């Protein structure tokens with residue numbers, strides 16, 4: 001076993017993530033990272049002192065990837081609580097997709113700060129869990145897909161600053177990790193992998209898209225099951241990583257590919273996502289696990305809390321205590337009807353596996369994406 005796997009994992013968070021954010025009508029309006037922390041604490045997996053506090057990245061740091069005028073626009077819009085039509089159009093800011101909310105700038109900058117801190121904590125190897133990260137659609141000069149800045153980019157830049165020669169980025173959010181791939185198109189030291197649902201926003205990341213030559217894109221059909229997901233990972237991701245031998249892996253663990261997510265049509269269990277992360281973690285001395293999308297609060301919180309439980313060696317099949325049940329019972333989501341609720345969402349952490357046949361279309365994607 002690699003020594004780095006024995007080092008105690010870090011949990012990076014910030015009190016700022018406990019605040020309510022986005023508007024009431026937005027898919028991200030519910031509890032996410034604060035709920036993950038509550039659930040982990042209820043399970044006895046996390047104490048306040050176990051959380052490494054992240055700090056906001058400075059304007060200068062942000063400007064390493066983001067356009068200065070764009071950063072200023074976010075800062076000013078946040079202070080004013082409004083944007084002009086011109087700024088809205090130019091930066092996609094203050095829209096339905098990327099709304100303004102109080103403390104937006106500080107929060108987005110703290111997410112970036114957390115990802116930089118994550119890479120700094122791993123100079124000598126190990127694992128960091130930073131569930132508020134994973135804003136993979138953020139662009140140098142505009143907001144996109146609920147993302148204002150792009151924190152995975154900063155984690156990777158920090159690793160490169162440390163002198164690493166090879167960094168891999170693996171994105172298992174149901175949406176294509178477009179912002180990260182594009183950021184490193186000209187960077188031979190960074191390989192990116194993205195498994196995402198086909199015919200879904202942002203509609204790019206096709207099989208033929210190799211970025212600058214170091215990218216692997218796997219647009220998979222609706223209803224992808226655990227068996228197909230494992231197959232895709234084996235055929236394309238693990239096989240290439242064995243060859244590449246990355247010195248660090250940054251993972252965007254979006255939970256929106258899970259069965260029951262209202263914004264996608266995938267058929268994955270949380271066990272499949274965890275298995276992927278643990279396999280990736282064994283392939284590199286340094287691993288950063290970020291969050292990402294996830295619009296069903298029950299499946300998202302169980303997936304992300306369980307991820308931490310797994311990292312610290314907890315028993316994920318343990319009966320939920322009343323405190324943990326209360327956390328899950330208190331969640332709300334306008335996008336999910338009561339009759340769509342599964343019993344497991346309120347009573348246990350682990351999903352039943354969602355295995356199945358491997359469809360020819362999945363085999364075809366794997367063959368072409370290799």
Ligand SMILES: [Zn+2]
Pocket residue numbers: 173174175254256292293294
């Ligand atoms: Zn997503």
